Amino acid sequence: MTRNPFEVLGISPEMVRDLDEEALFGLVKACYRALQRAYHPDLQANGKEKAVELNLAFEALDLERNPESFKTHRRAYLRRLSRRTQKKTIDDLTKKLATLLRQKELLAENFWQHLLIASESSGATLFPDSPRGIKVTLLDLGLKFNTSFTGFARHVAFKEMLFDEEGRLYYRFPKRRYFQPVNFIILVGSVARRKLEIWPLLEKEPTPEAAEGGLPDLKAFKILNAISVEVFKKTCLPLLKTALYENAYLFSLHRRYSTLKPLVFVEGMILKIEAANSKDYARIIKREVSSRQRELPSGFLALSSGDNT
Numbered sequence: 001m002t003r004n005p006f007e008v009l010g011i012s013p014e015m016v017r018d019l020d021e022e023a024l025f026g027l028v029k030a031c032y033r034a035l036q037r038a039y040h041p042d043l044q045a046n047g048k049e050k051a052v053e054l055n056l057a058f059e060a061l062d063l064e065r066n067p068e069s070f071k072t073h074r075r076a077y078l079r080r081l082s083r084r085t086q087k088k089t090i091d092d093l094t095k096k097l098a099t100l101l102r103q104k105e106l107l108a109e110n111f112w113q114h115l116l117i118a119s120e121s122s123g124a125t126l127f128p129d130s131p132r133g134i135k136v137t138l139l140d141l142g143l144k145f146n147t148s149f150t151g152f153a154r155h156v157a158f159k160e161m162l163f164d165e166e167g168r169l170y171y172r173f174p175k176r177r178y179f180q181p182v183n184f185i186i187l188v189g190s191v192a193r194r195k196l197e198i199w200p201l202l203e204k205e206p207t208p209e210a211a212e213g214g215l216p217d218l219k220a221f222k223i224l225n226a227i228s229v230e231v232f233k234k235t236c237l238p239l240l241k242t243a244l245y246e247n248a249y250l251f252s253l254h255r256r257y258s259t260l261k262p263l264v265f266v267e268g269m270i271l272k273i274e275a276a277n278s279k280d281y282a283r284i285i286k287r288e289v290s291s292r293q294r295e296l297p298s299g300f301l302a303l304s305s306g307d308n309t
Contacts, residue, residue, distance in 0.1 A: 005060040005061045006057075006074070006077045009028060009031040013081035016074055016077050021070070028058065032057070035054050036051065036054055104238060108238060111237055111240075112237060115253070119186045124182075125169075125187040125188075126186060126188050126189070127187070127189070128242060129243070130163075130167040132164070132165055132167050133165050133275060134162075135161070135163075135273075135276045136161040136163075136244060136250075137159075138160070138267060139157055139158060139268050140157045141198070141223065141225055142202075142225040143157040146222050146223055156174045157174065159268065160172040160179070162179045163276070164276070170285075178283045178284065178285045180285050184254050185252050185253075187252045188251050189241055189243065189250075189251055190241055190244055190248035190250050190251070190270065191236050191239045191241070192245065192247065192248045196235070198266065201235060201236075203223075204221040204222065205222050205224060206221050206222075225265055226265050227264050228262065229262040229263065236249075236264070246270050246273055247269070247270065247271075250268060251266060251267070252264070252267050
């Protein structure tokens, strides 16, 4: 007999679950007798086969003569109810998840639009509390990757940000002595490193040598410190905190690039945040920077003197 005896007698899993053994066995006997009368061979053409099936079902569920069989079939039937309940639960959760994902997309889009509107202001950050009097050491991700195949020293990938007491932003680029004022970078927030695998998200460009062929995969492209807006909204924006945190990736918008290509820039990974001192302030450039800049590897957005205002 392939069907569960309770199913043969027309007893639902819910009834098997809700009744105790004595009451359930009473229901088994009542259903058996009613079905035996309904499928009597004198009344039904196929009554003989059905009567045999009913007899086998009752024997399997005879609590008085075969209690272990009764309990075994009851447990098996309840597992079916559990699977049915689980399927319904999974279906309900799937629908709720789809709704939540849609809400997440709408919230991310609203958040992004808010960032764009707020970026039209003249401030250096979109943080509720503007950083003041601090120095931030960053690891430049593009330089870290791109210089691993060149002769540049390892420390070339480190740079610093300085916020003065009025919240103005200055940059000290790798291998530079002085902090340079910047006015096109708008910091939007940080995402903890442990929550985000950033390397696959970064934009890539083929190297000039890649066209010649024969290069290893890692040398065939260069990493840019930027992420497409769509990728940022899906993967980074839900995790974004509008503040500076150590061991976190720092994201920004660049005013001069916003109309050219929809990108969000990765300033780097924040390694250290500390109070700025008098030596740091003494390194702020007070004069026009020479246009002769030492060339840095691609992936690093260096500033020219024309960027200062």
